Amino acid sequence: MALFNLGSATPQHMAQAIFDEAVFKFYRLRHQYEDFQSFWHAKTTGANGAEVRLVDTLLANASKYPKDEALRAQLSEACLEIEKYWNKKFGSSPESLSIFGSIYSQAEDALVKHQAQAEDAKQPEAQINTGTRVESCMRNLYKYEIQIQAIKPVSFDAQTKIHFYLDGLNETLSSSYKYSGSVLKVLEQDSYIQNEDVTWGRWTLFRDSTGYSDVWIVRIQNGRAEVFSAVAKLNQDTYELDESIRGIHFDTEIFKAIDKTQVTAFDNSEFNLSPPTYFQMLAMLNATGEKVFEGR
Numbered sequence: 001m002a003l004f005n006l007g008s009a010t011p012q013h014m015a016q017a018i019f020d021e022a023v024f025k026f027y028r029l030r031h032q033y034e035d036f037q038s039f040w041h042a043k044t045t046g047a048n049g050a051e052v053r054l055v056d057t058l059l060a061n062a063s064k065y066p067k068d069e070a071l072r073a074q075l076s077e078a079c080l081e082i083e084k085y086w087n088k089k090f091g092s093s094p095e096s097l098s099i100f101g102s103i104y105s106q107a108e109d110a111l112v113k114h115q116a117q118a119e120d121a122k123q124p125e126a127q128i129n130t131g132t133r134v135e136s137c138m139r140n141l142y143k144y145e146i147q148i149q150a151i152k153p154v155s156f157d158a159q160t161k162i163h164f165y166l167d168g169l170n171e172t173l174s175s176s177y178k179y180s181g182s183v184l185k186v187l188e189q190d191s192y193i194q195n196e197d198v199t200w201g202r203w204t205l206f207r208d209s210t211g212y213s214d215v216w217i218v219r220i221q222n223g224r225a226e227v228f229s230a231v232a233k234l235n236q237d238t239y240e241l242d243e244s245i246r247g248i249h250f251d252t253e254i255f256k257a258i259d260k261t262q263v264t265a266f267d268n269s270e271f272n273l274s275p276p277t278y279f280q281m282l283a284m285l286n287a288t289g290e291k292v293f294e295g296r
Contacts, residue, residue, distance in 0.1 A: 011065070191264040228282075
């Protein structure tokens, strides 16, 4: 997207709207890489066919503003701050990228409005606050995220949800309890705190009738648990998603399972672990308009 041109009055410092658009545009590429380090040090082919650092496509924006001494560092800092927030909350999946595309689209719209206003008002450069660009960029990210619910850029089908609810499933570190005459397991590494009132867990329940285990995504609040979503394995290659929220029959064993989930969720948060994949899907569902975290 071309930058506006005010001739001799062209700003020597990058305005906030231009900064946001540049950073969000670049960060969209993050999800093509396994981790942030791989992304930041990746190489790409430039217009002249030569190999260049991918990040140079972002930092090249600084050359347009030679008097903007803080710009290069702030462009880098903004990307790292987005990584800390976005990737931990939503992960690095293609689905997460599709949602982030809505963030970028809103930043594009804001840039168009900024350009039009600057042309009309001949905005003086003195109004550009360079010291708060990173903080303002993150505030705009939060604002744009709230708007995603109205935009609804993507919806997730049952197979996608099943993939996230089952991804990384590992019963090695688990605690076993009895429920309805069967074995229920709390997968300890998957316990996760939403906030001080709500905890989430991933439990499995073995079914003698099929020889398979159902996977429960469990929401715990005020000491009580409900099954938010369940995935049943029908045969070797087929799964079925049940999104009808249902209560759990409470007995001594279930209360032990709830306690274990809450304790391990607290322990996981102490180590600042990234959320399990199933929780990333819950966060994406919530961001796109389903009232997952507010209860249903």
